Amino acid sequence: MTQPLAESGSESRTLSPISESPRSRATEAWVGFATIVRREVHRILRIWAQTLLPPIISTGLYFIIFGPVLGQRIGVVEGYSYIQYVTPGLIMMSVLLNSYQNVVSSFFGAKFQNHVEEMMVSPMSSNAILLGYSIGGVFRGLVIGSVVSLMSLLFADLPVVHPVLTISVAVLTAVAFALAGFINALIARNFDEVSIIPTFVLAPLTMLGGVFYSVNMLPDFWKTISYANPILYMVNAFRYGILGRSDMPIEVAFGVLVVFIVCFYTLANSMLKRGIGIRS
Amino acid sequence: MNSTAQEGESVALPTNAVPALRIRNLRKTYKGGVEALKGIDLEVDQGEFFGLLGPNGAGKSTTIGIITSLVNKSEGSIEVFGIDTERDLESAKRLIGVVPQEINFNQFEQPLRIVAQQAGYYGIPWAEAQERAGQCLEWMGLWDKRKVLSRALSGGMKRRLMIARALVHGPRLLILDEPTAGVDIEIRRATWELLEQINRQGTTIILTTHYLEEAESLCKRLAIIDGGCIVQNSDTRSLLRQLAIETFVLDPQDALDAAPKLDGFPTAMREDGSIEVEIKQGASLNQLFDSLKQEGIVITSMRNKANRLEELFVRLVEGGQESKL
The missing domain is CATH 3.30.70 (Alpha-Beta Plaits)
Known part of the structure; x- marks a missing residue:
């Protein structure tokens, strides 16, 4: 049974004073950031059937189709079996799409239900909010990426030639797409606008981003066009980490990743500070 | 309750001479040209129970939105316990707790988590945040409901949950936008008693309400806002003497x-x-x-x-x- 509201005239119920030891703003910012990360991780794990299971199942189906079913008929690409060649791209695709999807759905959900106001009325800085949501997105992207990587071992032999570089590329890609998802969530005014970019921008760029083929297989014109696709650089950098080969210099791929992260962070932080999409 | 929240490095402790809230020439024009506030001035003393009344669309929620930084102002200044929100918004925010008109918590979360998270946003470490959240929920009579999904709470419980959330960081100024709208008379009266108790403990309260009986019995001072202007601002007794x-x-x-x-x-x-x-x-x-x-x-x-x-x-x-x- 619910307890009665404060008894009439009672002065006995009070809150204990807040910890006397003064906290620096940096400590408070850290606590705020950690609170968002904790909340995001809890959310991802609480609704695992929505956040973790579907991408793992769909990527598993890719492995089945491009491994035993189609892969053997396609033969060898750039010296690797087809399933070996596409696996790094499939892992990267899961990482970037899920990092993006997590932030866009979580932050837009907070906007839609108005509980974004809980953070807006608090003294938390825009940096703490942005980083907290981004780490949530990175967490989901990397958890799915890890599960998908383990699953891929059932279908392909992956040597992982440069493990540190492989992990670095995965983390940086997850950060870049988590930030992009945040910008999408800020701009979106309804659920249609949440799905427009993943459907009409991200999916085509991913499909045309060298996940399923080498750009060296394309005619010169389309090869040149493909170099404008940032996902191509991320997929190739990750493939380089795992297989030791890439369609482009690895330094360029890292450069593209860093530029995207800096641009997305600056834009998202500026929009958040100005209250674009969340303040009237 | 009345402890200054985070007495961090730059929060100057206000003196009693400084009003809890001072608004000067506050204006808000929304996109599309709707002028919601036409230059309002308002001052609320420390420890006061202040009522802001007005018909729908008068500018009450816009005013509260600007004070709590949910709405961007077009012009004017706001000071919270002497802290100019233009210069140090973060310190001003530490002193404010807000209970909005609409339900605005994640209804798929548990009450204990909602309140503890709010404490976390104010920089209160997780262990302390959970302890304080528990105290607030107990105070609001929601301890037994701390682990149910909050969407399963009744309308009155949801309102009390929002009050608990607003109090968890020990604000010195509590702003409530129609806190008893849509709740039955029993809960409404219990909420009045609770708010009076919070006020007696030193927290300044600003209340907007449609229930004028509520304003008359709770508020020592009232301002009436209409068409974006303050049309009356005085103590409740003087206002009533005008009749x-x-x-x-x-x-x-x-x-x-x-x-x-x-x-x-x-x-x-x-x-x-x-x-x-x-x-x-x-x-x-x-x-x-x-x-x-x-x-x-x-x-x-x-x-x-x-x-x-x-x-x-x-x-x-x-x-x-x-x-x-």
């Missing part, structure tokens, strides 16, 4: 054909057979009953026609609208 005439409804024992003519007391018949009588402030009621007796009318019951504040509110707001025409 020079009160209207009473009298039920006669026997049905009357027409309203009786009583010397010095304008009357009118009501559809239900009762009589409305206007009585000037300070006039003797004995005189009224003498006149009724002379007319041979026996009165079986008598009541005030309307809440006095409601009457004044309607006059002020209608007066404002007429002057605009």
Whole structure:
């Protein structure tokens, strides 16, 4: 049974004073950031059937189709079996799409239900909010990426030639797409606008981003066009980490990743500070 | 309760001489040109229980939105306990707790988590945040519901959850935007007692409400906002003294054909057979009953026609609208 509201005239119920030891703003910012990360991780794990299971199942189906079913008929690409060649791209695709999807759905959900106001009325800085949501997105992207990587071992032999570089590329890609998802969530005014970019921008760029083929297989014109696709650089950098080969210099791929992260962070932080999409 | 929240490196402790809230020339024009606030000035003293009244669309929620930084202002200044929000918004925010009009928590979360997370956003470490969240929920009578999904709570419980969330970081200024809207009378009265208790412990409270009875019984001072302007701002007693005439409804024992003519007391018949009588402030009621007796009318019951504040509110707001025409 619910307890009665404060008894009439009672002065006995009070809150204990807040910890006397003064906290620096940096400590408070850290606590705020950690609170968002904790909340995001809890959310991802609480609704695992929505956040973790579907991408793992769909990527598993890719492995089945491009491994035993189609892969053997396609033969060898750039010296690797087809399933070996596409696996790094499939892992990267899961990482970037899920990092993006997590932030866009979580932050837009907070906007839609108005509980974004809980953070807006608090003294938390825009940096703490942005980083907290981004780490949530990175967490989901990397958890799915890890599960998908383990699953891929059932279908392909992956040597992982440069493990540190492989992990670095995965983390940086997850950060870049988590930030992009945040910008999408800020701009979106309804659920249609949440799905427009993943459907009409991200999916085509991913499909045309060298996940399923080498750009060296394309005619010169389309090869040149493909170099404008940032996902191509991320997929190739990750493939380089795992297989030791890439369609482009690895330094360029890292450069593209860093530029995207800096641009997305600056834009998202500026929009958040100005209250674009969340303040009237 | 009244401890200054985070006494961090740059939060200057306010003195009692500084008002809890000072608003100067606050203006807000929304995109599309709607002018919601036309330069309002307001001052709320520390420890006060202050009421902000106004009809729908008057600018109450916009004002609260700007104070709590949910709405961008177009012009003007706001100081919270002497801290200019333009210069140090973060420190000002530490001192404010807000209970919005609409339910705005994640309804798929548990109450304990919602309140503890709010403490975390104010920089209170997780272990302490959970402890304080538990205390707040206990205070609001929601301890037993701390682990249910919050969407399963009743309307009144959801309101109390929002009050618990607003109090968890120990604000010195609590702003409530129609906190009892849509809750039953029992919960409403319990909430009034709770708010009075919070106020007695030193927290300044600003309340907007549609229930004028609520404002009359709780608020020591009132401002009436209409059309983006403050049309009245004074203590509740002075406001009520402005009512020079009160209207009473009298039920006669026997049905009357027409309203009786009583010397010095304008009357009118009501559809239900009762009589409305206007009585000037300070006039003797004995005189009224003498006149009724002379007319041979026996009165079986008598009541005030309307809440006095409601009457004044309607006059002020209608007066404002007429002057605009």
